[in-house]
Amino acid sequence: MTVDNATRLPDPLAASPRIFENDLLDRLSRVHHLTPVVIYVPIILGLLIYSATQLGLPLIVVGVLIGYGLWTLTEYFGHRFLFHPVYPLPFGLGPRFQFLIHGVHHIYPNDPLRLVMPPLLSGPIILIALCVGRVLFGAPFCWPALAGFMTGYVLYDCVHYWTHHGQPKSALGRHVRRLHMLHHFRDATRGFGVHAFWLDSAFGTAYRKDDTPGSAAV
Template sequence: MSQDARTEALDASPRLFESDLLDKLSRVHHLTPVIVYCPIILGLLIYSLTLNSVTLVLLGLVVGYLGWTLTEYFGHRYLFHTVFALPFGLGPRFQFLIHGVHHIYPNDPLRLVMPPLLSAPIMLIALVCARVLFGATFAWPALAGFITGYVIYDCVHYWTHHGQPQSDFARLVKRLHMLHHFRDAEKGFGVHAIWWDYVFGTAYQKGDTPGTRAV
């Protein structure tokens, strides 16, 4: 395959659903998470300050953000990269829709961030978990931190595929994600929270470089 043909294949945006509406909803502009969730984050912070001190709100942001980074790592490692035994043989189809398609067409610009139909249920689950773990008042700043982490994740993910790094750390983040796509898909599960790969033993070696594409 020529370089031009390979680039075209990686950039392709395949149809995923027979329904025109569902297929359209599966494609989103990369700024969608920012537009949808930043006002929600701001509203959560304002509301949180009516219930908690500034110190507790800041603490909630940190706790929620760390909660997201763990969700990012474990969700990517165990949910996105696992083919579940679902009824009617739907496991492979489910895995393909939520993540497999991204590994086959990694540069599709309209499928690099989560559609709201997928991200919204995650935020609702996070709210329920936060209320159970932290109670009714501290849950709100924690949720704000969690959503902030998610928005950062989606922005960084888009950037790793289409941005140009300007610092050593940015080059490291981009390199690690390219290794996940083009060297070994069983490592490098932290997209922006790269430290968890070092903690949980799924980090790449220093000299690793992208090679044969992993799917």
């Protein structure tokens, strides 16, 4: 039985270009958008349950809020200075590295399989956060803080995917999507907070109210 071109199913990788010569690495660079939810939400719940055996509810809430706040700063400054470096990155990390971690997303912004971080990238970030949390807070307070940090990361990835492929209904949703589209299609030197968009106002990288995607950058 043959299938002609008119009835052949679309290639799911047509909008997802190859970026590694190695087949395994290239496959691992593509992830379903629910991957962060599937991997990290059970860990977050486990951390909160364990924290409840060590701490009272007020300290857990404070820890989660601190961890979430630290994620928003990681999101903003990572996007601003690592993903869009003004100066060459240290340690021999040149244009190829920058392209792999973020440049490809600006060239193919709607690639459905590269809109959330693959575990090869998010995993080390979480491990670094764990080490920093142990140093800053010690146990057991580091556990709810880590849960808050990971919650912020999952929200970031979900919002990022949604800004590219969702259909916002609320005024807030349309506002968040507009800001990210401005980052892609007007001025990539602003709008570094994907879900933590308020940090752009705090650090002077917010867009003007009358800016629209596709208009000439000023």
